[in-house]
Amino acid sequence: MNPVRKKRLYAVMALVSGAGIAVALALSALQQNINLFYSPTQIAAGDAPEEVRIRAGGLVAVGSVTRSDKSLDTDFVVTDGVANVTIRYNGILPDLFREGQGIVAMGKLNDQGVLIADEVLAKHDENYMPPEVMQALEQSGMKQQHDAANAAKQGY
């Protein structure tokens, strides 16, 4: 390669690495703010502010969903396997909402540490399979393993 082209190539490489370093520094400074939601462990540790709208995400604990007879009020516990957060929501839940499902809820923490949510979103995982395969998994008792592996992968 002739020296002029070499020089220009170095200039391009310097441009890319300069821009890359600047963005990397900015993103690492913003690390916490880019997260869409707080995990139950972070909330239990007091990382999440009270009386400010935040998002909490995790898996809906099995057997924790209690629905009110008179209203749409639903209480459920979200867990990441380490800590739990109770969420209270008044509204229509997404179709994918069920026990064991990953969700993200938006709302304010009250002084008892209960998140009063005004929005609940279902988080889908990256696994797709036909219904027959899921039935086979359930019958063979492999579903628990499958769910546990997913939960570990998603970092709850």
Next chain:
Amino acid sequence: MNWMWFHKLGSPKWFYEISRLWLPWLAVSAVLLLVTGLVWGLAFAPPDYQQGNSFRIIYLHVPAAFLAQSIYIMLAIAGTVGLVWKMKLADVALQQAAPIGAWMTVIALVTGAIWGKPTWGTYWVWDARLTSMLILLFLYFGVIALGNAITNRDSAAKACAVLAIVGVVNIPIIQYSVEWWNTLHQPATFSIVAKPAMPFEMWMPLLISVLGFYCFFGAVLLMRMRLEVLRREVRSSWAKAEIKAQVEKGL
């Protein structure tokens, strides 16, 4: 290593002639792969156990998102070649690929929003993956606008190349956003390097439509580039002869 082919690319006439040979192959494979992949995926692949049929939008969403990112990487490579080797054809490729990339980004964002409403419960959420993808769309708009705003062709080429190269920093952010941060968007289902998180009868049509989208991009890009090369070389004798031949064929 023989770099002859690379230097030949510097000649618009050589490109015009060689691309005439590639174009039919790319166009035919694009049609075959797209029809096979989309019909198989949209009509015959089994539904998902949780999402039912709404998961089928993956056969448009994933290929479009792949292309949106690949095309931007291509812009950055073309920009580098244009800046370092002063190759005219690199600028033609950059300018002509940018609108296709912008459309692919729009398809990915729109199909994602349509899928998000029934699955997540919302069309849009400002998580890292969705936001970085929106930034990619604005980068494409920036490249297109810059190319049109500067009338001097050499200055426009330089400016677009620099923007394309700086913007490529966004690509790894899109790619790894779902791993670095908590996002609503799930990690990748379909990857070239990892074991797919879906069974063969769902995965195979996806692979075929991804390949189909790439061939479609190749064919459209070559067609656009050939036209642009003719437009830019309109004063040369070979281009005049070619245009005359095309016009006579058209009449």
